Amino acid sequence: MPDSTPIATAERITGGVHVDRRHDSAHKHVTGEAVYIDDIREPAGLLHVYLGLSDRPHAKLLSLDLSKVKSAPGVVRVLTSADIPGTNDVSCMGRHDEPLFADDLIEYAGQPLFAVAAETRELARRAARLAVAEYEDLDPVLTTAKARETGTVVFPPMTLKRGDAAEAIASAPRRLEGRIAIGGQDHFYLEGQIAMAVPGEDDEVLVHSSTQHPSEVQHIVAHVLSIPANAVSIEVRRMGGAFGGKETQANLFAATAALVAKKTGRAAKLRPDRDDDMVITGKRHDFEVDYSVGFDDEGRIKGVDFLFAARCGFAADLSGPVTDRALFHCDNTYFYEAVHAQSLPLKTNTVSNTAFRGFGGPQGMVAAERIIEEIAYAVGKDPLEIRKLNFYGEAGRDVTPYHQTVEDNIAPELVADLEARSDYQARRAAIREHNAKGGYLRKGIALTPVKFGISFTATQYNQAGALVHVYTDGSVHLNHGGTEMGQGLYVKVAQVVAEEFQIDIDKVRITATTTGKVPNTSATAASSGADLNGKAAQVAAHTIKERLIGFAVENWGVPREQVVFLPNRVRIGNQEIPFADLVRTAYMARIQLSSTGFYKTPEIHWDRAAGSGKPFYYFSYGAAAAEVTVDTLTGEYRVDRVDILHDVGKSLNPALDRGQVEGGFVQGMGWLTMEELWWDQRGHLRTHAPSTYKIPACSDRPKIFNVHLLENSPNRKDTIYRSKAVGEPPLMLGMSVLHAISDAVASVAGYQRCPRIDPPATPEKVLAAIEALLEQVSPP
Numbered sequence: 001m002p003d004s005t006p007i008a009t010a011e012r013i014t015g016g017v018h019v020d021r022r023h024d025s026a027h028k029h030v031t032g033e034a035v036y037i038d039d040i041r042e043p044a045g046l047l048h049v050y051l052g053l054s055d056r057p058h059a060k061l062l063s064l065d066l067s068k069v070k071s072a073p074g075v076v077r078v079l080t081s082a083d084i085p086g087t088n089d090v091s092c093m094g095r096h097d098e099p100l101f102a103d104d105l106i107e108y109a110g111q112p113l114f115a116v117a118a119e120t121r122e123l124a125r126r127a128a129r130l131a132v133a134e135y136e137d138l139d140p141v142l143t144t145a146k147a148r149e150t151g152t153v154v155f156p157p158m159t160l161k162r163g164d165a166a167e168a169i170a171s172a173p174r175r176l177e178g179r180i181a182i183g184g185q186d187h188f189y190l191e192g193q194i195a196m197a198v199p200g201e202d203d204e205v206l207v208h209s210s211t212q213h214p215s216e217v218q219h220i221v222a223h224v225l226s227i228p229a230n231a232v233s234i235e236v237r238r239m240g241g242a243f244g245g246k247e248t249q250a251n252l253f254a255a256t257a258a259l260v261a262k263k264t265g266r267a268a269k270l271r272p273d274r275d276d277d278m279v280i281t282g283k284r285h286d287f288e289v290d291y292s293v294g295f296d297d298e299g300r301i302k303g304v305d306f307l308f309a310a311r312c313g314f315a316a317d318l319s320g321p322v323t324d325r326a327l328f329h330c331d332n333t334y335f336y337e338a339v340h341a342q343s344l345p346l347k348t349n350t351v352s353n354t355a356f357r358g359f360g361g362p363q364g365m366v367a368a369e370r371i372i373e374e375i376a377y378a379v380g381k382d383p384l385e386i387r388k389l390n391f392y393g394e395a396g397r398d399v400t401p402y403h404q405t406v407e408d409n410i411a412p413e414l415v416a417d418l419e420a421r422s423d424y425q426a427r428r429a430a431i432r433e434h435n436a437k438g439g440y441l442r443k444g445i446a447l448t449p450v451k452f453g454i455s456f457t458a459t460q461y462n463q464a465g466a467l468v469h470v471y472t473d474g475s476v477h478l479n480h481g482g483t484e485m486g487q488g489l490y491v492k493v494a495q496v497v498a499e500e501f502q503i504d505i506d507k508v509r510i511t512a513t514t515t516g517k518v519p520n521t522s523a524t525a526a527s528s529g530a531d532l533n534g535k536a537a538q539v540a541a542h543t544i545k546e547r548l549i550g551f552a553v554e555n556w557g558v559p560r561e562q563v564v565f566l567p568n569r570v571r572i573g574n575q576e577i578p579f580a581d582l583v584r585t586a587y588m589a590r591i592q593l594s595s596t597g598f599y600k601t602p603e604i605h606w607d608r609a610a611g612s613g614k615p616f617y618y619f620s621y622g623a624a625a626a627e628v629t630v631d632t633l634t635g636e637y638r639v640d641r642v643d644i645l646h647d648v649g650k651s652l653n654p655a656l657d658r659g660q661v662e663g664g665f666v667q668g669m670g671w672l673t674m675e676e677l678w679w680d681q682r683g684h685l686r687t688h689a690p691s692t693y694k695i696p697a698c699s700d701r702p703k704i705f706n707v708h709l710l711e712n713s714p715n716r717k718d719t720i721y722r723s724k725a726v727g728e729p730p731l732m733l734g735m736s737v738l739h740a741i742s743d744a745v746a747s748v749a750g751y752q753r754c755p756r757i758d759p760p761a762t763p764e765k766v767l768a769a770i771e772a773l774l775e776q777v778s779p780p
């Protein structure tokens with residue numbers, strides 16, 4: 001296994017690890033030159049595809065008259081489930097519960113029924129509207145409440161338990177219980193779902209797909225077309241954002257484009273409008289969490305019980321692992337002496353919900369933080385004190401509800417550090433003083449921690465492959481199984497390879513992810529892209545480097561230690577030669593200059609039935625302190641200041657990691673405060689465009705925004721150069737804003753009651769919470 005300590009030379013190559021390095025496409029993102037799938041030069045004869053959708057949430061499809069669609073101008077082909085040569089299924093993980101085109105049973109409003117291919121996108125789009133469907137309506141299950149009555153699940157529930165929670169709660173000095181409803185979230189990637197398929201020789205097809213999971217798209221396309229996987233190539237150079245929304249949701253679009261391409265022999269592109277994209281694709285799961293907790297007079301938790309009911313939609317998709325991850329994070333940074341937690345992944349006649357940054361973890365943590373807040377009001381203390389009192393600690397207070405020991409707990413120090421840096425106590429006192437004066441503008445402050453488990457909980461996904469070629473001019477071609485969605489994975493992995501060979505990063509060519517170069521990959525997800533692919537690429541580069549060293553030893557007759565890779569050159573004995581010269585000489589001696597690399601995460605294992613194991617290799621930590629001002633007459637608020645301290649281990653690229661922290665925080669804040677999904681009684685999503693679905697804008701950013709990466713905190717595990725995963729954890733820092741709003745709201749009732757604001761804390765909800773509090777303390 002290669003060494004993870006960079007070579008300690010005074011000289012540095014440009015673009016090795018641990019340095020700020022711009023995103024390889026930053027300049028192209030800014031100038032608009034970056035090529036997304038819709039920007040690829042269109043092949044001659046390209047057909048444009050559009051989807052026809054169901055209008056009903058739950059119905060039998062009695063008939064589907066497509067004659068007007070077929071005769072519409074420009075239409076070349078119309079395809080339904082009857083035209084699928086293979087299996088009518090785009091479900092992930094082989095669950096076979098998600099048809100490409102519904103034919104008999106309709107399970108959500110917006111479910112695709114057919115595809116129409118036409119000469120232009122506009123003609124395809126117009127034609128798709130001309131279908132006439134006859135339905136026999138069935139009783140739809142649209143809400144979690146109704147799903148709880150029905151009780152149908154899309155995946156077997158999971159239970160975590162340690163100790164006797166019921167007994168611990170019953171015998172605790174104090175008790176409370178409640179329910180929190182947590183809203184969902186649309187991914188709102190800038191580049192929507194898209195696929196372009198190009199038919200090849202015989203049964204072959206190449207699909208450009210905006211996907212986080214090329215290997216799964218490959219398998220789906222193969223099954224739908226009834227061809228072997230080796231006939232299908234999936235390629236993706238970059239996505240314009242994904243956020244989990246392209247882990248499985250790209251399947252349907254890629255399969256449709258591929259089907260049209262194979263049926264017509266012409267290239268085919270499918271790019272739905274934003275509205276249709278929002279209607280057709282799954283989102284973050286909304287949850288209803290029932291909790292009951294027993295605690296002592298100090299506020300220390302004795303026992304806790306959770307039921308996590310999630311609205312999963314009509315199919316399983318990733319709802320099993322998502323609801324599992326909610327349970328894995330129902331502790332956040334806190335030790336529960338006794339705990340019982342259960343998931344309830346409910347089936348509903350709504351779109352099938354899916355992965356979204358944090359993957360259920362955020363919902364688990366929001367529930368944990370609600371409990372902390374409730375206890376704080378019950379015992380009359382600052383929630384921060386209750387947090388500290390319940391942190392994981394020494395042996396005896398270090399075991400999670402899933403029986404993994406927390407070995408790397410830095411939450412106490414990290415929170416103390418942020419408390420001091422952000423001047424939390426003095427500002428809190430000043431805010432109390434401000435609010436004591438009355439007035440309609442109230443201020444609030446909150447400091448919330450984050451602990452996030454790193455690894456896919458399905459152990460088999462924690463593997464990655466890479467492919468590295470060194471050409472005889474000394475330039476390097478890099479490929480790996482990870483996908484680029486804006487997070488900067490490509491440049492991080494290139495930095496690793498540059499570091500390994502000690503060559504400048506501009507000598508390393510970053511290339512598009514394709515199933516033809518690295519097979520059987522996992523989704524780029526669970527924040528583990530750099531951990532997995534970075535290591536795999538390091539292994540590949542290291543293998544070539546070892547061959548070069550072996551060759552130099554033999555060719556120049558020097559001991560191994562005398563072959564040293566210096567920036568862009570190699571010292572062999574007492575001579576130095578350029579890297580490219582060594583490579584060329586090695587080639588002449590027939591040394592293989594290409595290698596694959598493979599990595600699998602060590603130590604992890606998980607037994608779901610037993611609810612026990614070590615699902616996570618390590619944890620990433622962070623904390624945020626937010627200050628807000630709430631207008632108590634309108635419920636509107638503004639975020640005045642946010643201080644963040646986040647742990648990225650020894651960063652591969654601090655500039656990119658800072659970007660992930662800032663972006664993640666804002667996305668989390670948006671989820672918990674302003675983004676609201678709304679389905680009407682007919683099961684139609686009414687918030688399907690930016691006009692009705694509000695994501696944070698530039699003007700919503702904190703007015704003061706201090707973001708720091710924790711220093712001197714190398715990962716204790718042997719990850720790639722001791723870095724830590726950063727993609728998802730910062731999203732949960734957004735909880736600080738929700739709790740700061742809550743703190744401001746509580747002031748209207750003299751901090752006597754817990755406001756219990758269920759996210760998203762839209763101005764409407766904030767106002768309702770204020771009115772509810774005022775009524776409680778002085779009933780009319």
Ligand code: MTE
Nearest residue numbers: 242243357485486487525526527528529727
């Ligand atoms: N950052 C950007 N800019 N765009 C994205 O789509 N996705 C997030 C996160 N950060 C995302 C992002 C999600 S959900 C994950 S799992 C990780 O990036 C995936 O990339 P990584 O594993 O390489 O960190």
Ligand code: HPA
Nearest residue numbers: 321359456457458525526
């Ligand atoms: N995280 C993200 N994506 C996933 C996971 C996970 O734990 N499991 C399967 N897909």
Ligand code: MOS
Nearest residue numbers: 244356357525526
């Ligand atoms: Mo991220 S939700 O794991 O794609």
